Amino acid sequence: MKGSLLIVGAGFAGSIVAREMAEAGHSVTIIDKRSHIGGNAYDTYDTQGVLIHPYGPHIFHTNSERVFQWLSRFTEWRPYEHRVLAQVDGQLLPIPINRTTINRLYSLDLDEAGVATFLEGVREPKDSIKTSEDLVLNSVGPDLCEKFFRGYTRKQWGLDLSELSAGVAARIPTRTNDDDRYFTDTFQAMPRDGYTRMFQRILDHPLIKVLTGVDYFDYKTEHPLPTHTVYSGPIDAFFNYRFGPLPYRSLRFVHEHVANVMEYQSVGTINYPNDHSYTRITEFKHLTGQKHAATSIVREYPQAEGEPYYPVPRSENELLYQKYRVLVDVESNVTFVGRLAQYRYYNMDQVVATSIKSAKNLLERMG
Structure with missing residues (x-):
């Protein structure tokens, strides 16, 4: 030794x-x-037998074959592509913003080229991108910024877009096609037996x-x-x-088991940029693929005090x-x-x- x-x-x-x-x-x-x-990725079964993530949803994605292969020594995988909707103006619209988002929000019928032209017309070009506000306005302009980004950011970080580094908003791209996947990484999957079992093996x-x-x-x-x-x-x-x-930014998680409901929402996560004091609701069965007669969800309430989650x-x-x-x-x-x-x-x-x-x-x- x-x-x-x-x-x-x-x-x-x-x-x-x-x-x-x-x-x-x-x-x-x-x-x-x-x-x-398992840290924040720890998962466990709630009292009703639904596999949940106590510290909020953890969705694995990577472009690194080396990373994926390293973890593959300790788990089999369930293919999973995460999808997110945002509640905006009374509609549930895809986020990241794509062609469907633009057409439904503004009652248009644009093709990909039309969406690109539309975005070019509404964006506010910035010579220097220093903040997340600069990046969002440079990409999608003020209206989409207000509808999708500013309120969510204020809740999530307790700060305005103008007070955050550009890298925060850069995590969410804008698309002109109908791709509604939240991530586009080469490898998108969830540990078949859960994260905790993977950590036990590691x-x-x-x-x-x-x-x-x-x-x-x-x-x-x-x-x-x-x-x-x-x-x-x-x-x-x-x-x-x-x-x-x-x-650091912290979170308060409010978990709820919803009895006699097979599916609470149509996708894994729904964002609420302008409504409610929580930022999003995640339904775990979408992520895990578990079959169960009922379902469990979590609402996330960002806060300044508490366990440190985000620098x-x-x-x-x-x-x-x-x-x-x-x-x-x-x-x-x-x-x-x-x-x-x-x-x-x-x-x-x-x-x-x-x-x-x-x-x-x-x-x-x-x-």
């Missing part, structure tokens, strides 16, 4: 590094303050010890430090908020993160990886990719 590692967090980042290091002969203890593995190795319900800051005062620590929690917490707390993408927050990033270089025996530790708005596949890379770098150092 080689070195020993403590890995903080049993989500994607921690679990992937744990597996890679264990397979290379290192002894790994992985801890998580929650009572379960962590099923004789050199991996899993401890749940364990807080890192308590653990380190009671146990000797290992050869190396891999940390996937909030970076500001690790350094005891030396430069002040980094802003807030603003230039001033990035500057604050860079102060913490300088401290990382001094911590030669700690590797920081994941959405919270790297203060990045990563998708799941991006976390997988960066975790594989982090493990490779660690192995080059530790052997």
